[in-house]
Amino acid sequence: MKKLINKPEDVLADALKGVSEAHPELRVDHQHRVIYRAQPKDHGKVALISGGGSGHEPLHGGFVGVGMLDAACCGEVFTSPTPDQMVEATTVVDQGAGVLHIVKNYTGDVMNFEMAGEMAAADSGVRVETVVTDDDVAVQDSTWTAGRRGVGVTVLLEKIVGAAAEEGRDLDAVLDLSKRINAQGRSMGMALTSCTVPAAGKPTFDLPEDQMEMGVGIHGEPGRKRVPLAGAAEIAEQLVDPILSDLDFQGGPSIVMLSGLGGTPLIELYLLYGEVAVLLEKAGVQVARTLVGDYITSLDMAGASVTVLKADDEILRLWDAPVKTAGLRWGL
Amino acid sequence: MKKLINKPEDVLADALKGVSEAHPELRVDHQHRVIYRAQPKDHGKVALISGGGSGHEPLHGGFVGVGMLDAACCGEVFTSPTPDQMVEATTVVDQGAGVLHIVKNYTGDVMNFEMAGEMAAADSGVRVETVVTDDDVAVQDSTWTAGRRGVGVTVLLEKIVGAAAEEGRDLDAVLDLSKRINAQGRSMGMALTSCTVPAAGKPTFDLPEDQMEMGVGIHGEPGRKRVPLAGAAEIAEQLVDPILSDLDFQGGPSIVMLSGLGGTPLIELYLLYGEVAVLLEKAGVQVARTLVGDYITSLDMAGASVTVLKADDEILRLWDAPVKTAGLRWGL
Known part of the structure; x- marks a missing residue:
């Protein structure tokens, strides 16, 4: 195993030290392993935790900040955070x-x-x-x-619903919107x-040099099928077709994210996005906003995921609203 | 070889298609393989090309936009662009x-x-x-x-000098500043x-499971030495010591970038940055701004590079100025 780590059991604690050093604008509670927006907007905003x-x-610590999350609870690698972390975060961020x-x-x-709620x-x-969130069409x-x-819709949801909370909408409205986005x-x-x-x-699983796993989960869980390695155009088809078969995206704008899984360089992600864009256009999907890069990853896995979100003018407006986090930033 | 590509010879052309689909705010000249800022600031601004x-x-196409580059000339993978690409870009972006x-x-x-100049x-x-730019202390x-x-200073230079050009400084001033940054x-x-x-x-070179290459180049060129695999704390030392031995960073603020090389996930980059930050603090380096992520990469190489730039109030002000590119964005 070749990794930039010290002891395997210290990975999360050590990484959180780096986060707090690199981002003085965040507050990291190293005991509870929660990353907080350092200067909460203290006028009764609905708080968002993931x-x-x-x-x-x-995901998720990189999405804490103005216009997105108020706090992120960090579990050990591929392990749920505990209820006490979530209770602590919930109590700290609540503004009434x-x-x-x-x-x-x-x-x-x-x-x-x-339990924490x-x-x-x-x-x-x-x-x-x-x-x-339950947006992954790969397996039931x-x-x-x-x-x-x-999976990926979580990123888009945190951005869009974060903007809605920032505008001062109440918890019922924020909840409704979040369910609609999902x-x-x-x-x-x-x-x-x-x-x-x-x-x-x-490695979590063995994947021969001439094969790939379609529909893989973000922890390396098995997907739909293991198939022969193919070119980017065919891979794009195998990603886009199941998405478009599952929901009708026509008749309005969409937001599309192509996320790397951690071990794939940006040049390959853009290349794959080019193929995805061709297929979406052919299918009559109107891509209004695009995000290409590492947003929801699986450690050092090579590969990618595609997320398509059916939007509307209001969702696009919330998407475009200012955001200031380590992982997504514009307008601030 | 497992990559998200079609034919190896089409990688650049295909990736540029993805860039133009994902970034309608850029203009991609597919014939000359140049990425342009779509809406140039047309009032006699000094133009920046890389x-x-x-x-x-x-790097470099992801740094084209307001506050950074006016154009980026894209060579084939690890191959210089040709003079005719550069002449085309230079002529197109010049505003006098x-x-x-x-x-x-x-x-x-x-x-x-x-030759192109x-x-x-x-x-x-x-x-x-x-x-x-010639900031790599690894080898002469x-x-x-x-x-x-x-290597890495190129990213910081494009941001800082891009802001200076945006402010309307003339070519002599922009050139002086760029040499100072380097x-x-x-x-x-x-x-x-x-x-x-x-x-x-x-793979470009063989690296046994128990070894790492210190001072590697961004094309996989040999570095200083091949050493036994070590933990992040020791790796940080081997990266930071040669930098601090080469230039005195005390007595003012610094900007620090920790860039992944393409195949290393963000959690490891933050972890390594935590170790780098400890060493810089011990050495009396005052870190005023930090950038952690993939900014100058080497395809799918796993690893990282550290860049330290001696700054001052003016450089920090230019660093903080608004920027809107695919790879760096704030304030816009």
Whole structure:
């Protein structure tokens, strides 16, 4: 295993030190492993929290800041954060207007956030609502999930709903919007290689030199099928077709994200996006906004995922609103 | 070779299609393989051009836009662009105030940009000045270079000098500043793995599982030495010590960039930055601004480089100025 780490068991703690050194504009609670927006907007804004296992950076810590999240709870690599981390974060960020938990659909995350929401409500009277993302069209259930997995739409949701909260919308409105965004987004990913979890020290799965995994999960969970290695044009088809078969994206603008999985360089991501764009255009999808780069990753896995979100004028306006985080920034 | 590409010989052309699809705010000349800022600031601004072999993205195409470059000339992977690309770009972007060529110190790039500068001056009367970056402390000469190689400082220079040009400074002032930035920056990189050039189809060099290459070049050129694999704390020392031995960074603020080489995930980059920050603090370096992520890469190479730039209040002000490019964006 070749990684820029010290001891495998210290990866998260050490990485959080780097985050706090690189981003004085954030506040890192090293004990609870929570990354906070350092200067909360203290006038009763609905607070947004997300979190999950580490190894998907910039998700979620890289999306804490003005216009997105108020806090991110960081679990160990590919391991759910604990309820006590979430209770701490929920209590700290609440400004009296309630807290939205943004949870990717994985069994551990869903269970722990549910428990934390109940505890925060019971102990501190915080009103907590939850949106569970489940946009991955690859498989219905998986090793780690009942129902579909939550993947790339989570990034878009945190941006759009973050802007809505920043505008001062109340918890009911923020919750409604978040559910609408999740319902209107679909994703599909593929891997050229496995990732290697530091604590395991070896690749999560074996993938022969002439094969790829279509529909892979962000923890290396099996996808739909293992197929022969193909060119970017064919890979794009295998990613886009299942997305377009699952939801009708015609008749309005869409936001498209092509995210690398961590080990794939930007030149390949742009190349693949070129193929994706051709297919979307052919299918009559009107791409209004695009994001190409590493946004939801799987450690050092080589590969990519595509997310398409059916938008409208209001969603585009919220997308364009100013944001200042480590992972997404414009207008500020 | 596992890559998200079609034919190896089409990588650059295909990637440029993706860039133009993803960034309607840029203008891509697919014939000359030049990426332009679509809406030039047409009031006699000094124009900035850079370029070089592809495979280092987001450098340079990702730094075209308001507050940075006016154009980037894209060579084939790890191959200098040709003089005719540079002449075309120089002629197109000139607004009458002259053009600065920002050239990384590699033999082919330096030769071709020199030829292009002379041709543009002779044919179109454009005044061209050139800054050659050579910040890599690893080796004095290399396979591809007489003198030191130009690496990470190029990113910081394009940002800072881009802001100065945007303010309306004349070509002499812009040139002076660019030389000062280069003189005040130092970099050092390391590789855990080789990269694979698509046209070659196999890794550029062999690096055993228990070794790493200190001082590696951004094309996989040999560095200072091949040493046993070590933890992040020791790697940080081996990167920071040669930088601090080469220039005195005390007595003022510095800008620090930790760039991944393309195959290393963000969690490892932050982890390594945590170690770098500790060493810089111990050495009395005052880190005023930080950039952690993929900014100057080597295809899919796993590893990282550190760049430290001695700054001052004026340089920090130019650093903070608004920028809107695919690879760096704030304030706009």
